[in-house]
Amino acid sequence: MIAALRARNPIKPGKLRLGIGDDCAILRPNAGDELAITTDFSLENVHFRRDWHSPEAIGHRCLARGLSDLAAVGAKPMAAFLSLALPKELTARHRGKPAWVERFFDGLLALAAKMNVPLAGGDTAESPAHKGKAGLVAADIVLVGGVKRGRALLRSGAKPGDLLYVTGPGLGGAGAELLALERNPSRFTALKVAAPGHPHLYPEPRIAAGLRLRKRGLATAAIDLSDGLSTDLHHLCGESGLAAEIDATVVPIHPMAQLAEAAGWARSALQLALHGGEDYELLFTARPQTKIPRELDGVAIHAIGRMSKMRNGKPAVTLLEEGKAVSELRARGWEHFRGSSSD
Structure with missing residues (x-):
């Protein structure tokens, strides 16, 4: 061998x-x-x-x-x-x-x-x-x-007031494809070569985007979305000692997650985007005065929220929903030894 x-x-x-x-x-x-x-x-x-x-x-x-x-x-x-x-x-x-x-x-x-x-x-x-x-x-x-030396993007680099961004065509695609795979595995057996549009089976690591963010000094902190947006954002907040609020109305949702909701496989496409996991996109923060391009090397960039100081008695991560209602966003993605509690 x-x-x-x-x-x-x-x-x-x-x-x-x-x-x-x-x-x-x-x-x-x-x-x-x-x-x-x-x-x-x-x-x-x-x-x-x-x-x-x-x-x-x-x-x-x-x-x-x-x-x-x-x-x-x-x-x-x-x-x-x-x-x-x-x-x-x-x-x-x-x-x-x-x-x-x-x-x-x-x-x-x-x-x-x-x-x-x-x-x-x-x-x-x-x-x-x-x-x-x-x-x-x-x-x-x-x-x-x-x-x-000294230039690596870390989870601990975010500052109060930093804006939150995420890469890619949308979140929840990997979770949605896993649901489709679970229902009909034979449908996917012929996929023996990596192809776009299969975020669970053939995820695309954002190496080029990460290099650009670091070389151009655009990001203050970063983490990859392996365990789900809700869980990984909690990790980033914990390491930076900050709180975060994301706007549900601008979170990019993958077309496959929307299809999963329409088919009744998932209760909500937004829930898949927030908790689904294995999207392998980059979640990063940047200073508000930094001009972030709409895409890096052909990969779309979306602003989804803001970092703030942690306050006693307040949740670490909140979700601003339609109608301006604010709720706590708990970490409900994947965690080993606990398992997944996502919808």
Whole structure:
């Protein structure tokens, strides 16, 4: 497997000096850069299901999760490392067709090529059967990126009066596509190549937008929307020691979330946008006098609210609804060990 991966993922000159095939990878960051490092698990029956998701989508999503974290701090990807545990039967070909693990790497390496990040190493292990049940797939992705010293976008950088922005065509699309997938998995089995318009199966990490926000000094703080707007905004408020108010009338809603509401799969498209999770857009703050463009590298930017000082007895995050009614917006997206309570 190592030889096959090295053949598909040749070492590129530059920051990666030595990659797959040795005991360690060797990276050479630019002078004046700091390393941004993130790790994310993709666990079967938690983040994906083999009977719902194609191997290509699982591989794509595995890498996209880590890339989205780098985008949030404005880092440029340097290398990826993958530790993968899977049942032995997923490594075997059947009637000449590619093995499950080959198709997994098809999806992962296609996104890696698009984002110009080499797979530099990792580990593989057999996931054993337990009590008569087949072993499960577990993938741990590690991403390393470079960012100018002291210039990384942090969750703690927001100031009172900063405006809140979010990237992308709208929120709630990933949650809506997951609802559609749950109802009819066979409808999506042919989606073996990343394509626009599939925010759950093939999310698009906002690497270019994050780099622009950081290089042009536009953002004061940022976070990626992996756990849902409500939950991730609470994280940002907590790290910055601030409160926030968002305007429900201007929160961008993905067309798929609107379709899910119309079909009766979701009680409300707005609830999907607020709590759905896995949109992998960027939520960031900027000074009110900073001119934020309507789009960055073709990705739309939407103003959705404002940061303010925290006040005793007041909620950290509030929602301004139609009719000017203000209500507390609780964190109802995904949190591990608690699960999801979104609609």
